[in-house]
Amino acid sequence: MDDDLVLNISTDDGFSGKGGAGKKGGRWTDRLKVKRGLKRKERAEEKPAPKPKPKAAPAPTPSAPSTSEEARVPSHRPRKRVRLDDSEAAPSAPTHSKAPQTSRTAQASSSQAPRPNQIISSLFTYNPKVDAPTQQVISKPVAPSNAPLDYSTFSGLGLNPLLVSHLTTKMSILKPTAIQRASLPTMLSTAPEKTARDIFIQSQTGSGKTLSYLLPIIQDLLPLSSLSYIDRSIGTLAVIIAPTRELAKQISDVLEALLKMRLRAEDDSTSQPDTSTQLTRWLVSGLLVGGATRTHEKARLRKGVPILVSTPGRLLDHLQNTSSFNVGKCRWLVLDESDQLMELGFEETIKGIMQGLDGRRRMAKQAVEEGTTNEVGGWDWERRRRTVLCSATIREDVQKLAGTALQNPLMIKATEVDKEGDLLPKPEPSIAAAATSETFTPPSQLSQKYVTVPLKLRLVALVALLRTLVAQVQSQQGAKIIVFLSCTDSVDFHWNLLAGASMEGGGDAEDEEASGEDDSDEEDLTGSKAKPALEKVESTCALLPNVNVFRLHGSLPNAARLAALKGFAGRKGKNAPAQDAASVLFCTSVAARGLDLPLVRAVIQYDLPTEGGVTEYVHRVGRTARAGKGGEAWSFIAPNEVDWVKWAETKMQGDAGNAKVTLHGVAVEDLLRSGFAGRGTEYEQRATDVQLAFERWVLQKKENAQLARSGFLSHMRAYATHPSNEKHIFHIRNLHMGHLAKAFALRDAPNAVKVPGGTKVHNPKGAVKVKAHRVSNKEKIDGAKEWERDHSGDAEKRMQAIVRAQGRLTKKGGVLASYSGASEFQISGGYDLEKLVGK
Numbered sequence: 001m002d003d004d005l006v007l008n009i010s011t012d013d014g015f016s017g018k019g020g021a022g023k024k025g026g027r028w029t030d031r032l033k034v035k036r037g038l039k040r041k042e043r044a045e046e047k048p049a050p051k052p053k054p055k056a057a058p059a060p061t062p063s064a065p066s067t068s069e070e071a072r073v074p075s076h077r078p079r080k081r082v083r084l085d086d087s088e089a090a091p092s093a094p095t096h097s098k099a100p101q102t103s104r105t106a107q108a109s110s111s112q113a114p115r116p117n118q119i120i121s122s123l124f125t126y127n128p129k130v131d132a133p134t135q136q137v138i139s140k141p142v143a144p145s146n147a148p149l150d151y152s153t154f155s156g157l158g159l160n161p162l163l164v165s166h167l168t169t170k171m172s173i174l175k176p177t178a179i180q181r182a183s184l185p186t187m188l189s190t191a192p193e194k195t196a197r198d199i200f201i202q203s204q205t206g207s208g209k210t211l212s213y214l215l216p217i218i219q220d221l222l223p224l225s226s227l228s229y230i231d232r233s234i235g236t237l238a239v240i241i242a243p244t245r246e247l248a249k250q251i252s253d254v255l256e257a258l259l260k261m262r263l264r265a266e267d268d269s270t271s272q273p274d275t276s277t278q279l280t281r282w283l284v285s286g287l288l289v290g291g292a293t294r295t296h297e298k299a300r301l302r303k304g305v306p307i308l309v310s311t312p313g314r315l316l317d318h319l320q321n322t323s324s325f326n327v328g329k330c331r332w333l334v335l336d337e338s339d340q341l342m343e344l345g346f347e348e349t350i351k352g353i354m355q356g357l358d359g360r361r362r363m364a365k366q367a368v369e370e371g372t373t374n375e376v377g378g379w380d381w382e383r384r385r386r387t388v389l390c391s392a393t394i395r396e397d398v399q400k401l402a403g404t405a406l407q408n409p410l411m412i413k414a415t416e417v418d419k420e421g422d423l424l425p426k427p428e429p430s431i432a433a434a435a436t437s438e439t440f441t442p443p444s445q446l447s448q449k450y451v452t453v454p455l456k457l458r459l460v461a462l463v464a465l466l467r468t469l470v471a472q473v474q475s476q477q478g479a480k481i482i483v484f485l486s487c488t489d490s491v492d493f494h495w496n497l498l499a500g501a502s503m504e505g506g507g508d509a510e511d512e513e514a515s516g517e518d519d520s521d522e523e524d525l526t527g528s529k530a531k532p533a534l535e536k537v538e539s540t541c542a543l544l545p546n547v548n549v550f551r552l553h554g555s556l557p558n559a560a561r562l563a564a565l566k567g568f569a570g571r572k573g574k575n576a577p578a579q580d581a582a583s584v585l586f587c588t589s590v591a592a593r594g595l596d597l598p599l600v601r602a603v604i605q606y607d608l609p610t611e612g613g614v615t616e617y618v619h620r621v622g623r624t625a626r627a628g629k630g631g632e633a634w635s636f637i638a639p640n641e642v643d644w645v646k647w648a649e650t651k652m653q654g655d656a657g658n659a660k661v662t663l664h665g666v667a668v669e670d671l672l673r674s675g676f677a678g679r680g681t682e683y684e685q686r687a688t689d690v691q692l693a694f695e696r697w698v699l700q701k702k703e704n705a706q707l708a709r710s711g712f713l714s715h716m717r718a719y720a721t722h723p724s725n726e727k728h729i730f731h732i733r734n735l736h737m738g739h740l741a742k743a744f745a746l747r748d749a750p751n752a753v754k755v756p757g758g759t760k761v762h763n764p765k766g767a768v769k770v771k772a773h774r775v776s777n778k779e780k781i782d783g784a785k786e787w788e789r790d791h792s793g794d795a796e797k798r799m800q801a802i803v804r805a806q807g808r809l810t811k812k813g814g815v816l817a818s819y820s821g822a823s824e825f826q827i828s829g830g831y832d833l834e835k836l837v838g839k
């Protein structure tokens with residue numbers, strides 16, 4: 001049985017290509033030779049061999065047969081651990097206090113116990129040496145840098161009392177943050193010299209930039225309701241552009257929450273006419289993102305959407321093609337998350353939008369002047385449209401956008417007026433001057449940690465960290481953890497793996513309905529029902545009791561992406577065992593910017609960003625520690641990536657005068673011990689058992705193996721895209737493919753896997769030759785479709801181009817060469833997952 005598990009890799013797993021040794025069937029025969037040699041040795045000695053110590057590498061066995069496999073193992077590497085008897089091989093039942101020991105488990109244990117002499121690999125041997133972290137975690141209380149200020153009030157900044165009251169009573173927002181305090185006086189002012197200025201708002205993540213522009217827009221539009229002719233047919237008066245659908249939706253949600261404000265003071269006597277009905281009828285918001293049908297969007301635009309939130313492409317589309325889009329009187333244009341807008345290549349689109357808005361304005365004005373419109377007069381056509389650009393950074397490309405989009409801009413930074421009572425006019429910093437002094441740092445109260453994890457241990461270390469964090473946050477209702485991974489395939493693999501692990505016997509999770517389907521009652525812009533999501537996004541994991549696990553990436557259908565966010569952000573999911581359960585989100589960098597997900601207590605960068613360097617790191621960690629709250633950021637680094645820590649610290653610190661930014665090291669052993677518990681080194685056995693359960697899951701079904709392989713390969717491609725100035729830290733050459741395979745619960749690095757659609761990844765050096773999986777025509781078609789769907793994005797194309805361009809790593813035609821010491825990763829079958837899980 002175990003041999004089946006060990007040896008059946010070739011039967012249907014799709015690995016193909018030539019063995020690394022270059023000999024036909026090398027690894028199968030090698031393994032047999034090793035077994036036979038050991039049996040001979042046993043017979044000769046007629047006594048059991050000494051029990052190997054778990055951590056120490058066994059001394060080379062003189063009588064061990066010399067095989068081609070051995071020849072491939074570098075001489076400095078210790079030999080593989082050999083299992084010699086059942087009692088030793090069978091991992092003891094975890095003594096974790098919560099771990100259930102069922103009869104099924106016991107059966108599974110006995111049936112899956114390894115046979116004598118079976119070669120196994122240990123997670124805890126053959127790992128590169130990792131120096132103990134020098135930095136001790138010292139939790140010194142630090143004053144939060146993005147918190148509301150005690151010494152300021154919204155009223156004092158000139159905010160309308162109705163808005164102040166709504167913020168206080170309905171949104172629990174009592175005091176302004178530093179950036180709100182800096183921006184509101186200028187943006188709320190109706191003085192012509194102020195309204196004529198465009199604005200550049202820059203401040204840390206989670207500092208409240210959204211309210212900094214939404215509040216002035218609402219306050220500016222509110223008085224229009226006193227004009228008798230105003231209703232929503234006036235058209236769109238404010239446009240807010242966000243780079244992604246998720247962000248646009250989030251801004252739209254905040255806007256809707258604000259527009260629910262009472263429009264009459266509570267103590268107002270009832271003798272007044274009820275203006276609230278009037279105002280709510282016309283001052284509404286709308287969301288334009290791809291996904292909903294254009295016809296519905298057009299109908300809604302025709303009705304009138306006074307404040308519109310949109311993604312750039314869709315907005316330009318309507319500006320060019322929807323004649324009923326009445327946007328000629330637009331007074332506000334906001335470009336939120338400008339750095340991401342530029343990164344995603346929206347510069348030309350934004351130029352097109354600005355030209356489109358100008359064109360519509362000219363036409364509308366002309367129509368009024370010529371009397372060819374039904375609109376009544378009285379509109380202040382002299383007032384120019386004001387553009388607000390928001391960004392957490394002032395990088396060069398953002399400055400470029402500011403140069404194109406803003407006229408005579410006023411630069412507003414949180415740090416300019418962060419002292420008590422200091423609201424006096426200050427010399428205005430220019431954008432360029434602000435850029436030179438800028439360092440993009442995470443909020444000061446954020447605790448930043450890193451752990452150096454040998455590749456083989458990555459998966460179990462992740463589980464251990466999640467278990468630790470979940471245990472910590474479970475006392476806080478609805479606490480959340482975000483895990484960033486390098487690519488879509490890796491997200492899918494990890495999410496499915498953890499979901500699969502919740503089934504008895506390590507099988508797949510039951511096919512419960514996707515939480516995305518719950519989204520069917522969600523209204524799109526048109527008010528029609530959203531279509532059911534095509535993909536599941538929510539699950540549970542037996543290794544993480546009482547936790548909902550979500551996934552999010554750009555290849556999911558729109559409804560599924562929104563459902564994932566909605567579920568993760570706090571809506572009670574179908575699978576939720578309890579209200580306000582903790583949640584974990586596996587995602588790509590799509591969730592790095594701007595997303596404001598309440599109660600995110602920790603961000604784990606399981607894969608550090610391949611794009612955007614430290615800036616992206618800061619954006620990602622900025623999903624926690626928002627608006628003065630606490631949070632933890634964890635980074636996983638491989639032993640060959642240790643230089644990243646100093647590099648990142650230096651970049652974040654910027655000028656020598658800035659406060660020191662420190663990442664605190666945590667030993668991987670401590671992490672595993674805390675996640676798997678037990679006495680002494682018992683955590684090693686538990687971690688191994690978890691790893692075995694994951695590997696069984698991969699072997700269990702062709703689809704699982706495919707997920708693991710795709711995850712591995714896409715991760716490799718993503719890793720290869722680290723820019724050249726990071727290659728001294730992140731170079732694919734330094735990755736041990738066989739060890740990395742373990743992190744995808746694979747027993748070997750995928751070997752010469754052909755990906756439908758073109759890209760082919762060559763056999764890792766030294767990899768085992770396995771029987772090629774014959775791909776049926778149907779599989780080819782399905783695979784090609786899937787590939788097209790998942791990899792049609794620019795990033796993927798760029799990855800492929802980069803991989804091709806890397807001469808060192810390529811053979812012919814864009815083939816990625818990789819390396820493996822795969823032969824040491826054959827492990828015995830394991831035990832029922834239930835036994836491993838602490839409940």
Ligand SMILES: Nc1ncnc2c1ncn2[C@@H]1O[C@H](COP(=O)(O)OP(=O)(O)OP(=O)(O)O)[C@@H](O)[C@H]1O
Nearest residue numbers: 148173175176177205206207208209210594596627
């Ligand atoms: N004055 C305030 N007091 C308390 N909470 C606030 C205040 N202003 C904003 N918040 C809250 O802070 C969180 C972060 O706000 P917001 O998303 O606007 O930050 P941001 O600066 O845009 O961050 P990012 O750069 O990451 O996009 C939100 O949950 C918001 O409700």
